[in-house]
Amino acid sequence: MKNVIDNSKKGLYSLWYGVAAMLFILSCYSCEKDNLDVQEVFPFEVKVMPVPKEIGTGETVEIRITIVSNGNYNGNQFYIRYFQNEGDGSLRQLPLKPYLPNDLYPLLDREFRLYYLSKSIVSQNFDVWIVDGFGNEKQLNFQFNNKKLTPPIR
Structure with a gap:
């Protein structure tokens, strides 16, 4: 009779070890990186308020x-x-110095203002890239026609 009790205890212990081993194996599979839904890329949009269509030499446009x-x-x-x-x-960006073309500058805020100063008597066209x-x-394109200034009437 003692052998039957000892064998049933051994069987019970084996069952518990088997369950523990299965739980360990399942927990290892659930921690694989391929199964985790970790978002590493956050798409963004850029919204721009309307700007004038024309600009004169020496004038500044706020964007x-x-x-x-x-x-x-x-x-x-x-x-x-x-x-x-x-x-x-x-x-x-105020109070910063003017940007150099194609150089990358950090943005401190997600809402900001740019100031474009015209130094030309012809139409102007420039691109702005926002990079994360x-x-x-995202690429933005700005075009300004030359503002025809009429001389003052005397």
Whole structure:
């Protein structure tokens, strides 16, 4: 009779060891990176308020921009760069110095204002890129016709 009790205890212990081993194996499979849904890329949109269609030499246009992200990842940094395609002018955020073409500058806020100063008597065209830390980028194009100034009447 003692052998029957000892064998049933051994069987019970074997069952518990088997259950523990199965739980361990299942927990290892559930921790594989391929099965985790970790979002590493957060797409974003760039909204721009309307700007004038014309600009005169020496005039400045304010460009209001807001970056709207689909997710909220605190570690994501945004950057800006621009390139002047036609005409001559400078782009900056106050109180910073004017941006150099094709250089990348960090953006401190997701809502900001740019100021474009016209230095040209012809039409002007430039592109602005907003880039995030994940490599996503949005391109904005700005075109200004030359404002025909009429001389004052005497």
